Amino acid sequence: MPFSHISLRAGKPAAYRQAICDSLYGALRDALDVPEDDQFMVITEHDAASFRYGAAFGIARGDDLVYIQITLFDTRTPLQKKALFQRITERLGTSPGIRPEDVFVTIIPSAKENWSVGHGVAQFA
Template identity: 30%
Template sequence: MPLVRIDLTSDRSSEQRRAIADAVHDALVEVLAIPARDRFQIVTTHDPADIIAEDAGLGFERSPSVVIVHIFTQSGRTTDTKQRVFAALSDKLAAAGVAGTDLFAAISENGPQDWSFGFGVAQYVTGELTVPTTGSG
């Protein structure tokens, strides 16, 4: 059950924003084998001047249309799985018009005690929800 934040520039149309969100979700469904309806995304637009994403020492320039994807998910993913997520994000977002140089992605892991789906309760802890395995979200 990943929670995904997608930050992008406000110069993208609503259709482009949806295509980007769909591409991110498709990558997670493909690599993490999460159910298609297990979708929690926050898409936030920013003035291009409000996203600063410079070279991290890799020697390439980003355009003003950077897309930042932050994935929060259960702990236990292997480095290989994370690498496959990053590759799938790049591939799927390229098809949605996002250059590889304009993608910045991060994965943050946490435990079942860190999730509440409503009512002020951590449902994985109370047993109302089954803790997903690392192969299913």
């Protein structure tokens, strides 16, 4: 039950944004075996003045940088997370063609009881 927030520079066409969502969903299915149609994502676009990055950690990032923040159950292992990082980078490289240097991913673990996915019910508590 991941929830993903994707941030990127403004100006990309709808097909590019859709490819990011499709590739991210595919990576989540590949690495974490998320259920079919478990696609809870939001994309925010930012003008250049509101979207900053640097070359920290020896990585030469560019204007196609995409930040992906994934909140998911705190039951995932470090091995699963590493596999997810790899699959996201591979899939985004294929479509829409984002360089590995421009894929920045963070995971926020959350206890299952912290989720309500509708009807005001804590479905996983």
